Amino acid sequence: MSTRIRVLIAKPGLDGHDRGAKVLARALRDAGMEVIYTGIRRTPEEIVEAAIQEDVDLIGLSILSGAHKKLCQKILNLLKEKGADIPVFLGGIIPEEDIPELKEMGIIEIFTPGASLKEIVEKVEDIAMERKV
Amino acid sequence: MRWKERYEQLLPKFKAQNKTALAKMISLLEDNYLQTWEIISRLHSDVQPKNSYVLGVTGSPGVGKSSFISRLVSFYSNKGQNIGIILIDPSSPFSGGAFLGDRVRMFDLTNSSNVYIRSIASRGAMGGVCNSIYDIIDVMKAFGFDTIIIETVGTGQSEIDIFYACDTTLLILSPDSGDEIQIYKAGIMEIADCYIVNKIDLPNSKRFLMYLENYLDSQNEGDKKVFGVSSIENKGFEKVYEWLESSRKYFQNSNLKENLRKKSRVKNYLFHLIENFLEGYSLEDQDTDSLKKDVIAFICEEEGKNGNQN
Numbered sequence: 280m281s282t283r284i285r286v287l288i289a290k291p292g293l294d295g296h297d298r299g300a301k302v303l304a305r306a307l308r309d310a311g312m313e314v315i316y317t318g319i320r321r322t323p324e325e326i327v328e329a330a331i332q333e334d335v336d337l338i339g340l341s342i343l344s345g346a347h348k349k350l351c352q353k354i355l356n357l358l359k360e361k362g363a364d365i366p367v368f369l370g371g372i373i374p375e376e377d378i379p380e381l382k383e384m385g386i387i388e389i390f391t392p393g394a395s396l397k398e399i400v401e402k403v404e405d406i407a408m409e410r411k412v
Numbered sequence: 413m414r415w416k417e418r419y420e421q422l423l424p425k426f427k428a429q430n431k432t433a434l435a436k437m438i439s440l441l442e443d444n445y446l447q448t449w450e451i452i453s454r455l456h457s458d459v460q461p462k463n464s465y466v467l468g469v470t471g472s473p474g475v476g477k478s479s480f481i482s483r484l485v486s487f488y489s490n491k492g493q494n495i496g497i498i499l500i501d502p503s504s505p506f507s508g509g510a511f512l513g514d515r516v517r518m519f520d521l522t523n524s525s526n527v528y529i530r531s532i533a534s535r536g537a538m539g540g541v542c543n544s545i546y547d548i549i550d551v552m553k554a555f556g557f558d559t560i561i562i563e564t565v566g567t568g569q570s571e572i573d574i575f576y577a578c579d580t581t582l583l584i585l586s587p588d589s590g591d592e593i594q595i596y597k598a599g600i601m602e603i604a605d606c607y608i609v610n611k612i613d614l615p616n617s618k619r620f621l622m623y624l625e626n627y628l629d630s631q632n633e634g635d636k637k638v639f640g641v642s643s644i645e646n647k648g649f650e651k652v653y654e655w656l657e658s659s660r661k662y663f664q665n666s667n668l669k670e671n672l673r674k675k676s677r678v679k680n681y682l683f684h685l686i687e688n689f690l691e692g693y694s695l696e697d698q699d700t701d702s703l704k705k706d707v708i709a710f711i712c713e714e715e716g717k718n719g720n721q722n
Contacts, residue, residue: 283443283535308507308510309507310507310509311504311507311508312509313509315515315531316511316512316515316516317515317516318513321519325523328522329515329519329529331435332528332530333515333531334432334439
């Protein structure tokens, strides 16, 4: 069985600032992962459908718009509806006080400004490999 | 989980046209390359493959392959055809990772129920496709797509493996692809059944189209086609679609490529086996003589295992 990790990096919602998402996608690539990049302003439906078609191990969402709670809930609901057991992690401008609620919702990991790329890559690797065993 | 159990688990959903099962079946092949022929022969006995039309779309980086495919597929989709799309991007020679970004230009198609898009990393293959390309096509044929479209890695002049894998090859060019001399070069210019000059909204496009027509006339290759399109302005696609549909049967029933394809597939498989084996060796440490002996012993052993299977 291959240990190649496939990750979808997506930006849901209306904000078009994707530098962070692209930097992370490149770091994951440099760590040996296959990263499917969606580009900006994707709907939850598009993201979930792409993740299923691409058979990814993880979905990474980048959200700076403030709509993280609503978008994350929608994406998690759609994944459940479609029977897709794919963990979702989140990065972006996320207020500390929202983190418990997002984790409760089912977001597996949340990275806020200041998180190092090394830390994110290691976490992503850990989550994916744990599920591949 | 062993591949056989996984395969048995996926098969009923795969037969029921479930896209999740299709996606996982492709991963199963990619991740179990040494067992590929066994998996494919089992799939062929379990599901009758469709005689899908396989289109290869190739060309240099930035000529607009993804945008072209996106526009073309909407014609197929509107006619009610089921389309499978394979998008190949390069893997890193250093980390083995890949940034697969072609889907960005096709998101309009993501939610079409009759379109399936899969991004694939080249995983070390150097011919412009990936080592599993024949197997992925087989899986998609078994799934029942009417047309399968493959977008190669952004290729250079000698990356021509797509020619063997598909029924019809479309070479996408841009009016700023170079002067007339580039058109006469061997390699990628020779493999096309059809030349698509994208970006005809750019200046110089008429001159470039004329160079191409002159080239084909001088080579007596009148059956090869040239089309000018503009993905940005959505112009010229209907003619390409009509030509493809009118020549679909000719290309599908042409046996010209059959033997070439089989040879290329075996070669591909052997290369990948060796590559897989070599992955465990460090470039710095290995003593070349013992490496050579190990490789020969490995090939002989694998040949013994797989030699009688197809």
